[in-house]
Amino acid sequence: xxxxSITAVLSLLLLSMSATAQVNxxxxxxxxxxxxxxxxxxxxxxxxxxxxxxGLVENDSVYNTVVGxxxxxxxxxxxxxxxxSGQILIITDGIGYHQIKGQPKQTLNKGDxxxxxxxxxxxxxASADTGMLQLYIMPKTENGIVTWLNKVTDEEYxxxx
Amino acid sequence: xxxxSITAVLSLLLLSMSATAQVNxxxxxxxxxxxxxxxxxxxxxxxxxxxxxxGLVENDSVYNTVVGxxxxxxxxxxxxxxxxSGQILIITDGIGYHQIKGQPKQTLNKGDxxxxxxxxxxxxxASADTGMLQLYIMPKTENGIVTWLNKVTDEEYxxxx
Numbered sequence: 001x002x003x004x005s006i007t008a009v010l011s012l013l014l015l016s017m018s019a020t021a022q023v024n025x026x027x028x029x030x031x032x033x034x035x036x037x038x039x040x041x042x043x044x045x046x047x048x049x050x051x052x053x054x055g056l057v058e059n060d061s062v063y064n065t066v067v068g069x070x071x072x073x074x075x076x077x078x079x080x081x082x083x084x085s086g087q088i089l090i091i092t093d094g095i096g097y098h099q100i101k102g103q104p105k106q107t108l109n110k111g112d113x114x115x116x117x118x119x120x121x122x123x124x125x126a127s128a129d130t131g132m133l134q135l136y137i138m139p140k141t142e143n144g145i146v147t148w149l150n151k152v153t154d155e156e157y158x159x160x161x
Numbered sequence: 162x163x164x165x166s167i168t169a170v171l172s173l174l175l176l177s178m179s180a181t182a183q184v185n186x187x188x189x190x191x192x193x194x195x196x197x198x199x200x201x202x203x204x205x206x207x208x209x210x211x212x213x214x215x216g217l218v219e220n221d222s223v224y225n226t227v228v229g230x231x232x233x234x235x236x237x238x239x240x241x242x243x244x245x246s247g248q249i250l251i252i253t254d255g256i257g258y259h260q261i262k263g264q265p266k267q268t269l270n271k272g273d274x275x276x277x278x279x280x281x282x283x284x285x286x287a288s289a290d291t292g293m294l295q296l297y298i299m300p301k302t303e304n305g306i307v308t309w310l311n312k313v314t315d316e317e318y319x320x321x322x
Contacts, residue, residue, distance in 0.1 A: 033194070035253050036272050056274050057249055063276065065300040067249060088218055088228065090296070092196050092253070113217050115224065134202050135251070139226040143311060147262070 022026050033093040036069045037105060042078075046148050048157075049076025049125075059141045066138040066145060072096060077125020077157060080149040082116075085140035089114040096132030097157075098124045104161060108132065118143075123152045193294050194254040197230045203239075207309050209318075210237025210286075213220060220302045227299040233257060238286020238318060241278075241310040246301035250275040250285060257293030258318075259285045267322060270295065279304075284313045 039054025051072040057067035072094075080101070089098065091112040097116045099105040101121035108114065108124075116122040126132040138145055200215025211234040218228035233255075241262070250259065252273040259275045260266040262282035269275065269285075277283045287293040299306055 032276060035283060056251065057276070062278060063247055063249060065249065065298065067251070067274075067298065086224055088226065090217065090228070113228075115218070117223060133297070137226065137228065139224045141167045 017086055023132045032071060034071070034133065035092060039069070042070075046079050046081070047076065048079075049073055049112075051078070051125075056135075059145065061142075064139070064141045066141055067135065069133070069135050072124075072126035072132045072134075074131050075120055075128050075157075076128050076131075077152050078123050079151050080121050080123050081088060082119055082121050082147050082149070083138055083145065084118055084143040085138065086118040086120070086140070087116045087122075088137040089116075090135040090137070092133045092135060094132035095127040095130040096125055096134070097127065098122065099156075105159060108134075121149060123156075125152070125157070128158075179196070193232060193292055195232070195294065196253060199232055200230070201254050203231075207240050207242070208237065209240075210234055212237045212239070213288075217296075220306065222303075225300070225302045227302055228296065230296050233285075233287035233293045233295075235287050235292050236318075237286050237292075238313050240312050241282050241284050243280055243282050243308050243310070244299055244306065245279055245304040245308075246299065247281070247299040248277045248281040248283075249300070250277075251296040251298070253294045253296060255293035256288040256291040257286055257295070258288065259283065260317075266320065269295075282310060284317075286313070286318070289319075307319060 013020045036054050036056065038052040040052065042051035042053050052071040053068055055068045057063065057065060059066050077097070091110055093110050096108045097105050098108055099122060100116060124134070182212040197217065199213040201213065203212035203214050214229060216229045218226060218303055220222065220227050252269045254271050257269045258266050259269055260283060261277060267275070272309050285295070
């Protein structure tokens with residue numbers, strides 16, 4: 001009976017400890033500290049791997065600001081793309097990358113803020129082993145929102161220069 | 162020895178479960194699921210109770226967007242105030258309130274999004290028993306950022322109409 005209780009308590013403990021964007025090495029399951037529903041899977045033409053998007057603030061003429069939440073599963077990433085008024089990223093959990101064209105890949109952690117200036121090509125995504133949860137903000141949407149470009153190749157994704 | 166292990170495991174479990182914006186009734190301590198450092202305490206002339214603010218994106222002429230994170234301790238709230246281009250709130254943990262002048266107080270929970278239109282008076286804050294963590298976004302800062310107004314009285318704060 002005592003062993004059963006210990007096992008039950010330990011299981012609960014492990015469950016509650018796994019509430020971060022980490023892969024459970026035994027089950028392969030991804031556990032992230034979600035604030036919002038995962039939303040819809042991003043289309044394969046704009047993303048590599050499994051990427052989940054939920055819109056939080058839709059475009060309108062009052063705020064001219066689009067806000068949403070993306071969850072990149074391990075290894076998943078966006079295509080190269082650019083925004084006419086730039087983009088602000090807020091990392092809320094996990095580990096990932098951001099790269100601006102011509103610059104080295106930058107590692108992102110929970111609490112990091114990234115800005116990508118207007119008309120500058122970039123991509124973002126999860127690290128190979130750990131997923132990433134991020135909010136995105138696109139300001140000044142009267143200028144447009146996003147232009148999708150080429151896939152981020154494995155060579156680019158794994159490049160450590 | 163066995164009892165000790167169970168106690169240790171239970172303590173760990175309770176610790177890990179308390180990682181939300183809840184008050185520990187025994188110690189009075191507030192535990193919130195923080196993404197960012199708490200930052201600086203908000204000035205008493207603009208806030209009632211203990212409110213912590215950290216700027217995440219400063220105003221500039223590229224994005225014209227200000228982003229920050231606020232942690233309201235239980236019972237704490239902003240003064241009435243307004244923004245020339247409105248404000249977007251993203252609740253990341255805890256329980257709180259938002260009220261637009263002339264409308265009923267709205268209860269906020271983790272994952273809620275609130276918009277307050279330009280030039281409209283509002284206040285936001287924590288519930289009496291549980292703190293609230295929120296991100297704020299001010300767009301179109303070329304029009305200005307905030308005008309602070311009167312304190313939210315206890316009568317207004319506890320009004321349930």
